[in-house]
Every structure is written in structure tokens, then in C-alpha cells.
Amino acid sequence: MSTSEAALPRAPARAPVVPVAERPAPLSTAQARLWFVHTSRPPTAEYNLQVALLLRGKPDLDALVGAIHRLVRRHEPLRTVVEPRPDGPPVQRVLADPPAVDHRPAAPGADAMARAVATASGELAHVFDLEREPPLRVRLAPLDDAGDTVVLVLTLHHLAFDGWSTAILLRELAEDYRRRGEPALPAPEISYSDYAWWERRTLDHDREALLRYWRGALDGVRELELPTDRPGHGVGGPMGTVRHELSASTMERIRAVAAQAGTSTFAVALAAWFAVLGRYGGQRDFVVGMPVGGRTDLALEPLIGCFVNTLCLRSALRPGESFVESVRRTHLTLADAMAHQALPFEELVRALGPDRRADRNPLFRAFCSGVDAPPSFELDGLDCEFVAPAGTSSRFDLNATFLLGGPRPTVQLDYSKTLFDDTTGADLARRLGVFLDWAVSRPERAVRDVAWMMPGERRRVLETLNGGDLA
Template sequence: MTTTATELPAVVTDIAPLSPGQERLFDAEFVLPDGSWPAPGTPTRLRPIDTAAICIDGPLDTAALSRAVTALVARQSALRTTFRRRPDGTPVQFVTDRTPGPMSCQTLHLGAGQDLPTAEELLRHAPARLVDPRHDPLFRARLLRLDQERHVLLLQIHHAVSDGWSIGVLYSDLSELYNAAHAGRDADLPAITRSFAAHSRQMRAERGGPEEQRQLAYWRRRLAPPLPGRPTEPQADGLSPVDVAPVLVPADLVRGLRAAAATSVRRGGVAGPFLAALAVVLHRHGGERDVRIGMMISNRARPGAEHLIGYFVNTAVIRLHVHPQMTAGDLVAAANTAVTEAIEHQALPIQDLYQDLRDTDALGQGPLYRVTLALNSMRTRSLTLDGLHCQDIDLERHGPRRTPTSIEQRWVLDERAGHLAGTLTWRTDTATRPGIAATLTGLDQAMRTVTNPHTTIADITTTLPRATTEAR
């Protein structure tokens, strides 16, 4: 089953520059080393389209779902976007008026005793393939019928037009649009006063302006030299092979982290204690006392941005000084402060900060950070369709098999039903599976011990396993 496009030619309704996040993405994954764009059909480093699968039990109104998908694409202009280059080489995003036509439903026959299709079966119907952002649809919806009252909805969206926050918006919008279509009423959704393209123009206009200069002054102070770090060993193509491991933080542990953050001298959310525990593990394994982690920040402080699908996300550098005699309470408070201030100074594009640090010789030998964290809390549950039970199906993650050389670990976690679940992607030339197993075990132990504010970092690290087989 596919969502088919209308037969009429699409009309371009808006042209806008790339957002800073899209600019980073295209530079890292699509643009060739000489700065040119690849010829159509040429393989690129662009990651595959992401696929989500939702099992829907109950009397699904397929016509209402089809209308909801069409209305979603009409509402969210990022889902109608492709990318081009102007004659002068400037990349731009093209927004069209094209919306999907009626959605068909394909029957999928399960094997004897099979309750749900396997991930391989689902991905055969919606392959996580590479797309060409110049002409391929960057959002797709497909419906599979398992029996009269059980379906699987496959949603595919490319990260060129979405981020972690966007997926929560997509689920919320699609749920309300379906419920309204099923009930025969108007959808009760927040008005979209400015498109993602309009926000991209604003972000471009603010580059180098007074607010960016104010935020740049803060980050210069926060990242004042020295920034110690070992040089990165270059690869021929700037990429390194990676592997992936699942990560699960159970609900009781998440509650403990939240309690520690709420009772800290400087209060915060779950991100602070999690970062503190991760910093302790990195300190234990690498001996570093100056720990820097690149944290994905939503970058949606502008009015109206919270209701949009689009690639707003920015990266903030969380810098923590870890000393054996400091207490867990001190480290959690420092992490809470770093996260709070990062949110207050989230609009400065990380590439602009990086360039400034290089221009002023403040960067040091190594990269700004070697570990990144994306902690998504905008989609805490599945679709909420009236009269139906919806549950997400875990699919094998078909992420990049190679990653930029400077990044050694990528943590991606989503908050679901009180727990955190996701993946750790690591460079196989810097760590082995036994080393990563020690990292995950150590993180679990560190998260449990940083909730005791009086425990010293030395006491915590002595209980953690050491990754003795990390580098190869």
C-alpha cells in the first residue's frame, strides 16, 4: 500500500533557505568534498528514510485515516518540501502544494501462529532506503491489513525535514486529524501562523545579528580554553564504521533521576542527572576530567515553532568538570545548570560557534565533543485514535553504517511510558562490543549512584567496570 501523489503538476508555493540544521545535515551527508552536489542517482552518505510502525487494533476507519494523512500533509508544509540549488549554487528548499491522494490498503497474510509481521516483512513494504531530496517524497504513509480489525500503519519521514520533536508533532496532529475525520467534525489543532520555511528565513536573517553575538559571548565564556583533547585520526573519506546496541533505562530508574534533578541545589529535568552519570562513565573509561558532550537541543523558542514539523534541532556543548572528590550532588547541580543555560542560549548554530573557536585558536587539538546525546520527550506514547488501541512496533534500526570520524558515541533515547529506550551507536575503531557492554553496565550503575547527593565521584567510579578492550 502506498500513498499516491496527485496527477496534477505540483505548484511551488514557497522557496526558502535551508535552516542551520539542514545546512549541517547537507554539508555532512550530501555535499561532495569539493562542495558540489552529486549527480542524480549517485550514491551519497545521506542516511536512509526513517520508518515507524504502529499496530492498530479495532474497527479502523480507513477512509478517515486516508483523509487525515492528506490533511496532515496539507497542514505541515515541511512534508511537501524538496531541495534544489539556485544557479549561483545556493541550496534552497522548495515547498509545493502537492498532497497525497486516497490511501489504499494492502492485505498482508501472516504465517501460522504469527501474531505480528516481522520487522523484515514490514520493511519489505516500506524499505528504509536512501532518498534523493531533490525529487523523492520525504514523507510516506502505508497501511497493511492483517485482519478485519488489525492493521499496521507504516509512517516514513526523512530527517531532512524532521527532528525528534517533529515526530511528537506528527503523532499528535495525525491522531487529532483522524479523530475529527472519523467523527465528522473540524480538527481542534493549534493554528500554524508561520511555516517552517518562514522560520528558516528568520534563522538565516539572524545569523551574525545582535542576539547571535550575545549568545556567542556566552559560549566563548563557557568553552574558554584550554579545551583539552586528543587529535582525531582522519579516515580517507572522513567517515568511520559503526555498530549499534540497544539502550533501556527502566521507569524506576528514570523516576530516581527525576527526583535527583528536582531536589538538586540547581533544579532541572532528567537530562541533568543522565548527563552527570554519562560523564562519570566517560571519566572512568578515558580518565578525562574535562568532559564535553554534544546535546541535541530542540531550538524552538520562537513563537509558533512548537507546533511545526521541521528540522530545527541544534547542538549544545555540555561541559562538565569531573573531579574524584566532588559529590554526585555537585555534579548533578552542575549538569542541571549546563542544560538550563544551554537551553537559554540554544539558537546559535553549532557550526557558527565551531568556526568562531577555530578562528580564535580556542578549539585545541581535538573536536568540541566526541559523544552526542539526543533525549526526546515529545512522543511519550503512540497514536491516540478514538475507539482503537495503538502500539508502536520496534523495527530494526537502519541507521548509518558509517559516521563522522570525530564522533565516537551517539546516544539516542526516547521517553516512552516512563522509561527511556533507544540506541547507542559507536565507532568500531575506538571500541569493541565488550567495551560497550562495560559502558552500558557502568552507566546503569552510575545512574543509580548519582541519585545519592553525598556520594563522591571517587566512590562511584571504584564500583564501575573498566572497558579494558576499547580501542582496536
């Protein structure tokens, strides 16, 4: 679960989600948004997600394949295709059988992890035919003749999966493998199709009130201006990633500021991201995008599927106020947005009518999310290691992810290499980390007075500006 989902009040559902008998189901609003993107331009792998694992210790391949098949049967989005209708919007069509497992050999090489990365990267580039094939591809490739080491790659289209779903998939896969199918794990009480019907009916009731809120919240805001190394927008280009690890003392102070402001650690980090973006672009009023889990009813929490929505958070910076006061206002912005999260992002975009192009996100250029802790996975008697594919494409010009739980709190900055040099990306990530460290060390200090350079770096800059003469 992300910090942005966990640390704020849930938006109350109008009525419980209950099973329905109607078939076929419409696409959910999240699916409809992704389907629109998929059909409005040449299909790409941009919205592919992946769970890839290097397994050592002679895994039981039959038990592993059986666990995957049972997982897919429990969660219908993993075997759902989109069926266009000539007389109306497309609908979901749930296939009876899970996809076949691909047992082709892994990519060549001598090092097991390097081969696993190459295999996962190749799978991630697959372009799904969402009308004809399920949005899940399974590759189970041996890395030695004895079968002691294998790579398991689950590649999924976002239409069927989101960040929350990852924990469900890992937990159920491990439990089913341990049980070897006996006794079987219970299926969820409701299905994703039930949710799609419920969501549509609820939205029909609330749409106008939600539109009024968001029009007011975003009235008059301008697009964030970023001083990039190259002009344009960078969505779909190659992505660079920089990580800045936070010290234990900084994390302790972040928690203290959160308690002082009556909010979450994510709100503290978001306030810092607002401030750094404003200083970087010379702008006070702009929008940052943020994902929200969308599971507004407890009955939805055990389901794999795409529930995620995108919220627009308005910065409205006040450089003269203290950082802790900025955190308090950021908390209010977050809470209001979460309370009005049910309006699909695509409907907001249509209502506001911004410029739409394939290389940009409408309404925002920068993104932000929070993660409580990195995923963990144990598979009965095996040594398991996550595999990170190479060559990921960028969905945003800039994206800050705050991993604030676990033993190594980290700020991760993803940037589009279409726009930014690697040195620029590394510099911005470092400045965000330094700003956050200084801001929480003295939270009563005005935002405009918080440093984003280390003392030695600041001295060198001042010496340069003063012609080398710094008295």
C-alpha cells in the first residue's frame, strides 16, 4: 500500500459493493481510461507492469504453475479481454482458462541475475493485444540444466493490475505454493465485474458534485514550468532513475514534523517536493499528480485489478510561511483531494479541456507517490530475489517516490531522459534530499530560507558568483 493511500481518510462509499448478476460488465473507469490511451495511438508497452523473481533452491515447477493458474482463476481481471461494441462502449469479457505458461529458455549469459534481468526486460517490451489475449503473460525459464535456479516473470497490463495488487499476488502465490493446492484458497466474495457496475452507478449519482469541486480546486492554475536540458515533453521516452537514501536521523525528524503537524510522513515529503519544484521552476502555483488506490470499500481490498485513479494536487506555495505550516496546508490539500477521489481523471481532463498530446500528461508534468516499505516475498524453502528490468519508459517528466518505511528510507527520482541529462536528474534528486533534511531539522524556519545545497556546494556557488572573492 502506498503512503498516499494509507495515511489519509478513505473516501466513504455510498453503499456496499455487492455481487450482481448482470453480464457482460462495462469497463471500470480506470480500465476505460487505459483503453482510451491504448486505442488513441499506436499500441505500446508503456502501461506494462511486472513482477519478476529469481528463484534458487530447485523450485517445484508443477506446484508453481498450479499456484499461478489458481491465482488467475480467483482474480478475473487476469483473464479478461476488452470486447468493443459497435452500438455502445466496450465491455469486459472474462475468459474461462488462464494463459499458458511460457517455458522458453532464459536469455543467454553466464550470470544468473544478468540473464534474469535480460529475460524480464524482453518480456516487459511485449505489446498486449487487449482484445484477443489476456493481460497477463507468464514466463518460467530455467537458468541451469538441473532446474535449481529459475526466473519467474509475470508481465501484466495496467488494465488488470495496480500497485496494491502486487502484495495480493505475492501473498496468494506464496500461500498457494505452500499448500500445493490443498486446501484451495477461497475466491473473493465479489468480482471485479461487480465493482465495475457499482462504480458506474455510484458515479452517476455523484458526478456533478465532484466536477464542481475539481473545477473550483483547479481554477486558474498554470502548468508547471521546468528548466529542462531540452525543450518539449518527455512522456514515453527513456527513463532515468536516481535514489537518495535518507539518514535515520532525518527519518526520525520527518516523523516528528508529521506528528507536530497532525499528518503523515508522506505529507511532509510532499510539502518538500512542492517547495523544490517551485524553487526549481520559479513558480508558486502549479499541479502535481498523485496516484490513489481507489479501494473505497473494504470488500475491494482482496481483489487484484486496476482501481487506481490520479488526483491533481495544487501547490499554492507561500515562501514566507514556516515549513511546518506548509506541511499542515499540504495535509488539507491531500485530505480534500482524497475526499473527492471518485471522479475519474479522464472525466476531469475532458471537463477542463487541456492540450492533449502523446508526449505529455494533461494537467501536470510532475508526479509524486509514497511507499510504506519495499515488497517482500518468501516461497516455501526457496531463496527469492526480485528482478528489476532494464529500459523502462517514462510516464512523467518528473516523478518523486518516497519510500519512507522499511530499514532504508529513500527518495527516488525518475526523470525523462528526453528532457533531462543524467547529471541534471542526479542534481535535482540530491537537492530534494538536502531540502528535506534541512526543512525537518528546523521546521519553524520559512520555506524560502531552507537550503537545498550542502554548505560546501553553496560556498563554491557564491565564490563563482562573486568572481572568486568571497570575504
